[in-house]
Amino acid sequence: MLSGRRTLRRLRQSAAGLAVVTAAGLAERDAKPEVPQRDDGTPRQRDLRVEEIPKRPVRRSARMMPVHLRTIDDVPGDATRPSTPHGELTLEQIAELLPGTGELMQSVGVAWWKCAYAARGGNWALAAYFARRVRGLQRKLAIVRPKYADDIAAFESAQIAAVLAACEHADRATFDAAFANAVDVANELHVKWGKGYIRWTLPTDAPTDLDLKG
Numbered sequence: 001m002l003s004g005r006r007t008l009r010r011l012r013q014s015a016a017g018l019a020v021v022t023a024a025g026l027a028e029r030d031a032k033p034e035v036p037q038r039d040d041g042t043p044r045q046r047d048l049r050v051e052e053i054p055k056r057p058v059r060r061s062a063r064m065m066p067v068h069l070r071t072i073d074d075v076p077g078d079a080t081r082p083s084t085p086h087g088e089l090t091l092e093q094i095a096e097l098l099p100g101t102g103e104l105m106q107s108v109g110v111a112w113w114k115c116a117y118a119a120r121g122g123n124w125a126l127a128a129y130f131a132r133r134v135r136g137l138q139r140k141l142a143i144v145r146p147k148y149a150d151d152i153a154a155f156e157s158a159q160i161a162a163v164l165a166a167c168e169h170a171d172r173a174t175f176d177a178a179f180a181n182a183v184d185v186a187n188e189l190h191v192k193w194g195k196g197y198i199r200w201t202l203p204t205d206a207p208t209d210l211d212l213k214g
């Protein structure tokens with residue numbers, strides 16, 4: 001009964017029309033409501049098609065009614081230990097399973113490689129796509145490892161933006177300069193963060209899984 005009342009309350013709130021309303025809600029307006037009776041005489045719900053539900057103006061009193069909001073108390077189980085089909089995991093365990101810097105950077109390296117060769121092939125839309133892929137991956141890194149957020153924001157607004165602008169203008173010379181500068185800055189950041197032995201270089205082979213022609 002409580003949930004029925006809640007349904008009605010929402011119906012009046014939105015006036016959008018739900019498919020089912022209780023017989024009690026109909027009685028005040030329908031001259032001859034088709035409410036089937038149970039054996040015990042209590043009225044049952046009647047299913048209505050959406051177009052059958054009259055559009056009623058929202059009454060002032062209804063607008064003032066409190067809406068029942070779900071709170072953490074309503075969530076079944078322990079929200080800090082979400083359950084999976086294989087058992088419960090803590091939020092810490094889930095956080096540990098997110099891709100870390102190495103995994104994200106590996107994907108960055110692949111996308112950056114494909115970006116360069118798409119530009120060389122003249123497929124500027126593909127080159128821009130991969131520059132945006134790098135940007136998206138780095139934004140994820142800024143979330144999972146906030147200590148890199150400032151460097152990533154600066155790299156995005158200077159280096160990635162310059163590469164994207166060159167793609168936009170299909171300008172190979174500008175692209176090459178912007179790309180080379182971005183690689184230098186990335187490798188300087190690797191030094192800054194204690195990974196100076198990671199020096200990214202453009203592979204000599206072009207990727208073969210994509211049509212790079214413009």
Ligand code: HEM
Binds near residue numbers: 109155
């Ligand atoms: C287009 C630009 C970049 C490229 C191509 C690039 C490439 C790479 C590659 C290939 C790795 C090794 C990944 C592996 O473990 O297999 C790496 C690692 C790393 N990169 Fe970048 N990177 C770029 C930009 C950046 C930026 C902007 C930062 C910002 C702080 C950064 C920070 C790091 C760090 C900290 C590591 C070490 C990973 C670890 O600690 O596990 N990189 N990068």
